[in-house]
Amino acid sequence: MxxxxxxxxxxxxxxxxxxxxxxxxxxxxxxGAPPRTPVRPEQREVHDRAEQETLTVAGREIRTYRWGSGEKPVLLVHGVSGRAANFAGFVAGIEALGLTAVAYDAPGHGSSGGSTCTILEHGAVMTAVQERYGDFHAVVGHSFGGTSAYLAARRGLVTERLVSISSVADxxxxxxxxxxxxxxxxxxxxxxxxxxxxxxxxxxxxxxxFSADHRPEEITARILVVHDENDREVGVDQGRRLAASYGDRAELLITSKLGHRRILGDPEVIGRVLDFLKD
Known part of the structure; x- marks a missing residue:
């Protein structure tokens, strides 16, 4: 190749x-979807203890993961070249709050079928996962997964809170x-x-x-925007723009020296997100 x-x-x-x-x-x-990434060694234990299922969405088999009893599901949505296991660092904390972590490998990623993953395909999967596991207490999306979650929320996805990490506004x-x-x-x-x-x-x-900051009044959820000032893939201006568009309903956390991907494993970021998920 x-x-x-x-x-x-x-x-x-x-x-x-x-x-x-x-x-x-x-x-x-x-x-097209990029080459599939494997589950990293530090993610393996969390990945393997999940209750796994397969949903058929638009003719493609989508692998889903659940950690917890099913009460108050929190949907975790990965970005391009990612997989559900990228959120391994969040799972124990979500369970400790009495919530249920739910995730999926997007089309063309991880163990799911397909070779493409558009913003509408992400949204279709989110809707199918909600139909299976119930209305979400929160949605946490990284990168393109976060951008996709805003559009899904405007089109009927039910969630009380929305967290976007390293996501594009425009x-x-x-x-x-x-x-x-x-x-x-x-x-x-x-x-x-x-x-x-x-x-x-x-x-x-x-x-x-399809922009995450389009018609912000159509999303009623509380919002947390997390972005790193050294993100070379999605500039921090996108995070600032996103938070500003939602006004008083949004909180903004700017980090430093974490970049676009390491931010998902940072203990302080995970702690701030978990605090935001508390009742």
């Missing part, structure tokens, strides 16, 4: 001849961010926007309507 750097160089080279032609492989990278920033991270030419971001709009049709105005 060609390396990512080789694929990037080929896409960029083709784009000088035809941006539309280069947009095909760029779209596959942008739209859905429209994703093509530019993606191209910047991979080193693709800016012209390809425009092509990705075009293909995204075609893909989601007949949904309209997706760049605004």
């Amino acid at each position: 060609a390396s990512l750097s080789t694929i990037r160089n080929v896409i960029n080279a083709v784009s000088y001849v035809s941006v539309k032609a280069a947009g095909g492989p760029a779209w596959k990278l942008f739209h 859905f429209g920033s994703l093509p530019d961010t993606f191209c910047g991270q991979l080193g693709l030419r800016p012209a390809l971001a425009t092509e990705l926007r075009r293909r995204t709009e075609l893909f989601f049709a007949p949904e309209r105005d997706v760049w605004n309507r």
